[in-house]
Amino acid sequence: EPEVTQTPSHQVTQMGQEVILRCVPISNHLYFYWYRQILGQKVEFLVSFYNNEISEKSEIFDDQFSVERPDGSNFTLKIRSTKLEDSAMYFCASSDRTGTGNEKLFFGSGTQLSVL
Amino acid sequence: GENVEQHPSTLSVQEGDSAVIKCTYSDSASNYFPWYKQELGKRPQLIIDIRSNVGEKKDQRIAVTLNKTAKHFSLHITETQPEDSAVYFCAAIFPGGYNKLIFGAGTRLAVHP
Numbered sequence: 719e720p721e722v723t724q725t726p727s728h729q730v731t732q733m734g735q736e737v738i739l740r741c742v743p744i745s746n747h748l749y750f751y752w753y754r755q756i757l758g759q760k761v762e763f764l765v766s767f768y769n770n771e772i773s774e775k776s777e778i779f780d781d782q783f784s785v786e787r788p789d790g791s792n793f794t795l796k797i798r799s800t801k802l803e804d805s806a807m808y809f810c811a812s813s814d815r816t817g818t819g820n821e822k823l824f825f826g827s828g829t830q831l832s833v834l
Numbered sequence: 835g836e837n838v839e840q841h842p843s844t845l846s847v848q849e850g851d852s853a854v855i856k857c858t859y860s861d862s863a864s865n866y867f868p869w870y871k872q873e874l875g876k877r878p879q880l881i882i883d884i885r886s887n888v889g890e891k892k893d894q895r896i897a898v899t900l901n902k903t904a905k906h907f908s909l910h911i912t913e914t915q916p917e918d919s920a921v922y923f924c925a926a927i928f929p930g931g932y933n934k935l936i937f938g939a940g941t942r943l944a945v946h947p
Contacts, residue, residue, distance in 0.1 A: 749933055761870075761878060761923060761937040773932045809877060813933045821866040821885075821933050825877045 720744045722826035724810050730832045731800055739795045739829045741810030749813040750793045751823065752785065754778070754806040761809065767793065800833045807831075836860060836928045840938025848946055853911045855941045857924035860905070866927040867907045868935070869898060871920045878923060882909070914945045 723742045731737050743750050752764040765775040767785055784796045793812075797804055810826040837860040847853050859867070865886040870878035884891045884898045884907065891898050897910040911918055924938040 751934075760939045761925075763934055763936060766932040766934055768932060774930060774934055821927055822868070822880065822883070823933060823935055825879075827877045 720824075722810055722812055722824050724808075724826035724829050726829060727827065728830045728832070730834065733802055733833055734799050737797050737800055737831060739797075739808050739810075739831070741793045741795070741826055742791050743793055743810065743812030744814075744824055745791070747812035747814050747824075749773075749815065750785075750787070751811040751813070752795045753809045753811060753825075755809065755828075756806045764795075797831075800831075802833050805831055805833045836936050838924060838926050838936050838938040840924050840941060842941060843939065844942045844944070846944045846946065847914050849914060849916060851914055853909075853914050853918070853943055853945075855909045855922055855924065855943075856906065857908070857926075857938050858904075858906050859926040859936075861926075861928055862902075862905060863929045864905075864926040865929075867898070867900060868925050869896075869909050870923045870925065870937075872923060872940075873920045881922075911943075914943075916945050916947055919943055919945045 725740045750767040753761050755761045763776050765779045766773045782798045786794050807828045807830050809828045811823045813823050840857045868883035869881050871881045872878045882893050882896050882898050884900050895912045900907045921940045921942050923940050925935045
């Protein structure tokens with residue numbers, strides 16, 4: 719069964735450093751998402767991406783965050799200058815299409831980001 | 835605003851008992867409601883979902899019910915087993931065209947042998 723894959727599984731960084739989290743969505747999917755989950759809390763929406771542009775973003779997704787689809791397979795989340803409060807599990811997800819009957823999101827296994 | 839409320843936050847049952855988790859959503863236009871199971875350190879796994887044109891859906895020991903009028907949906911697990919122990923999240927898609935899921939706060943289910 720096709721899966722969303724994420725690398726690395728763990729990332730440790732110093733406060734103020736830039737990090738790039740990588741995702742390979744399912745190959746025929748068109749809609750891509752990043753979510754994050756702070757330890758013990760709920761999964762929070764960050765951003766959705768379609769047709770090579772951001773379609774929607776949350777209040778969490780400020781100017782320190784950016785997303786990119788640099789080629790036909792990768793989808794990346796960049797945090798320009800990490801803060802302690804960015805420590806969380808980051809999940810990538812993808813979806814085939816929107817509309818009735820096609821809403822399923824498939825999640826990757828996550829990248830645990832620790833900012834020291 | 836876009837919000838999904840989930841209760842209870844923790845639930846402890848004996849093996850074989852039933853477990854019920856309840857969620858409410860804020861936008862009456864929401865039309866898709868998945869439930870995810872998350873084991874410690876792992877990704878959320880879709881276990882069942884329901885669309886707004888259906889009132890109930892079952893899959894073996896798991897069922898979901900939806901009350902559109904009340905903007906309320908519930909997960910029912912019967913004959914619980916220790917391997918059902920996990921955190922369960924409800925979610926709702928909020929209209930906007932891009933399948934944005936908003937999650938509830940989660941319910942930590944513990945099934946005791």
